[in-house]
Amino acid sequence: MKKKTTTLIVILGFTMLISACQLGSSVPAATQTPMIIVATQEASLTSTPEPSETPIPVTATPDFTATTTETETPTITLTKTALPARGNAWFYANYITPTIDGYWSEWGNAAYSCGYVVYGSSNRSDSDDLDASARFGWDWNYFYIAMKIHDENYVQNAYGGEIYLGDSMELLMDTYLYEDFYYYGMNWDDYQIGFSPGKGGVGGETEAVVWYPRNISGSRADVLIGSVREGNITRMEVAIPWTVLNTYPYQGATYGMALSFSDNDNTSSNEQQSMVSCVPSRQLTNPTSWGEIMLIY
16 A cells, blocks of 8 residues: 555656646746847948958056146046056046037036057158047036037038048947947947038038938938137037937936047048047947946036
8 A cells, every 4th residue: 555655646747747848848938148249340330440350569668647639627636447448548528508609618527639540550640630629528418518629621422321521529338338238249239420520621511310210210400510720720519419319418317328429531532541539449330449427526
């Protein structure tokens, strides 16, 4: 009698084990780890510059001190966050509502150097050929950038998605920085936006173009642009609605960011000859190589 009872218990236990395994194999999909879809480096994602090209190596040891290129603005020392600074570059955007006319006379914050060559170093003769600096600001409606570009020859004859083939600017921005801080590919929260100071010349038709994400790509009339030319210097201000970046600003908000400047000196051909950036490690499709920017009052 004991032997039969033992056999029955063993069979019953084995049956329960099989049922448990079958139940475990049918876990609802909602409880499983989601798959992250990553943007591939397609041939069409070539805007400024080609993704397959390797940036110029930077041998200097970077630090976290931002220096001004304007004598009227003092040097400021920045404080790192708990996570390491992306691209070893850190910036502040101060609360301001400027007039978008190209001039930054009403800006009182630091001007950051953007003279690191990240593409086409052999085509850039010196700082007179291409050099730049920038200031950053924000309010509840816009993210602002004021720029000063040294360029002996202004050439911009392209329009639409090809404005990077002339004198132009490019903003890379990661709006959800800490959610994918160590993620090497561009995805839905990463933005690539270009700006033209004027087709045919500063004072001509200005333009803002979103290249990435692809689902909102195209020209953006809601981005405000003001530009002026003074001798060999182009001055430019842009106001980008936060709605374009699909995020909401607040004191202390931190984003991944890289601002870069393309140059073309060939009046007979649309081409991107060189590029300088405010982030020395900048790579187009690798957000971990961009810098960081914090919104402050």
